[in-house]
Amino acid sequence: MSFARFAVRRLLEMAATLLGASFVIFGAMYLAPGDPASFLLSGRSASPAALAAINSQYHLDDPFAVRYFRWLGQVLQGDFGRSIEYRTDVSKLLADRLPSTLLLVVMALVLVVVAGLALGWIGAVRGGATDSTILVTTTIAVGTPSFVAAILLQGLFSVRLGWFPTSGTGQGLGDMIWHLTLPAIALALYLIGMLARVTRAAMLEQLGSEHVAVARSRGVPERQVIWRHVFRNALGTVLTTGGLIVSTLIICTVLVESAFSIGGIGQLLELATTTKDFPTVQAISLLIVGLFMTVNLIVDLLFPLVDPTVTLGARRSTA
Structure with missing residues (x-):
């Protein structure tokens, strides 16, 4: 097998594996116990309206498929979203x-x-x-x-x-x-x-x-x-x-x-x-x-x- 054909085949395999891994990674976090909104509130009580605003801001109330494909589209553009803990872009956190x-x-x-x-x-x-x-x-x-x-x-x-x-x-x-x-x-x-x-x-x-x-x-x-x-x-x-x-x-x-x-x-x-x-x-x-x-x-x-x-x-x- 030529070098070019092998490299192209492996790159395609890598792309397919990354796609599968992205689905597993995205889904695994939502199977873990706990709610990210509770960490944002730091244990404080919040009204239903405030909780709804948080869920809407971070798209936590959207269906799983919608969240996944939105996230995947952003990743393909180099946008990994906004950190819930640090309230800044994840790309900036990684770069730092x-x-x-x-x-x-x-x-x-x-x-x-x-x-x-x-x-x-x-x-x-x-x-x-x-x-x-x-x-x-x-x-x-x-x-x-x-x-x-x-x-x-x-x-x-x-x-x-x-x-x-x-x-x-x-x-x-x-x-x-x-x-x-x-x-x-x-x-x-x-x-x-x-x-x-x-x-x-x-x-x-x-x-x-x-x-x-x-x-x-x-x-x-x-x-x-x-x-x-x-x-x-x-x-x-x-x-x-x-x-x-x-x-x-x-x-x-x-x-x-x-x-x-x-x-x-x-x-x-x-x-x-x-x-x-x-x-x-x-x-x-x-x-x-x-x-x-x-x-x-x-x-x-x-x-x-x-x-x-x-x-x-x-x-x-x-x-």
Whole structure:
């Protein structure tokens, strides 16, 4: 299948999936207990006329189908509605909070890729006590939830040692990076352990393969054997975890942002869910689904470049 045909097919699939996800996301909020009007009133009593005015303003009294298609039409125009909690456009809320979340995710992703691949490589190539130490370390990392890592790092490096801020995002790129260093480590720790173990297992499998033995018998330098015949062939297996890694980063961002009081998308989603701020929850949920699908599309497009034996459109093994 040609690249253009595959890309068009996947984009159509993404559009159909987003449409289905939009219906589920929109409907799920209205199945949850509670009434958004009660949050707007903050527990105060209101006359039937005042309650009717609120319902009319936010279209809460319209039939479900009418609300859904009105909302979908607005989303297609880039309008996610007006936040019930903040009384402002959801698009503005996302624009204000998205940069800090994206920077946090990017910093954590860099840590995961660099540390995960390096530890997996070292463990597979050196073996012995080094491999055992890396296995124990990555096992501890995998067994440490992000919110636990956030509390431990905050208590040690922020409260006791005072090396990093305890909360906030800072002002300016340099200050933001300094504020988000500990949150990025807490967010990346679990995934570093996971990626390291996946990389190690994939490289060990390649080290025991026939083509590696043939390359060594021909006198190919060990460094080239490891790079060209072991690591490059192991990348196919590693790449299949790319979607899972990014998905986990985005999901765990909610916990880490709350622990460090980072005013990002994750913290906004938590607050909006608590207050039944329908437009905000729906916009963030749809954004997350779109990011998931975009990452999976990128992985599918990169996979044939990493493994030439795989063609576009072929099913990948996720084992």
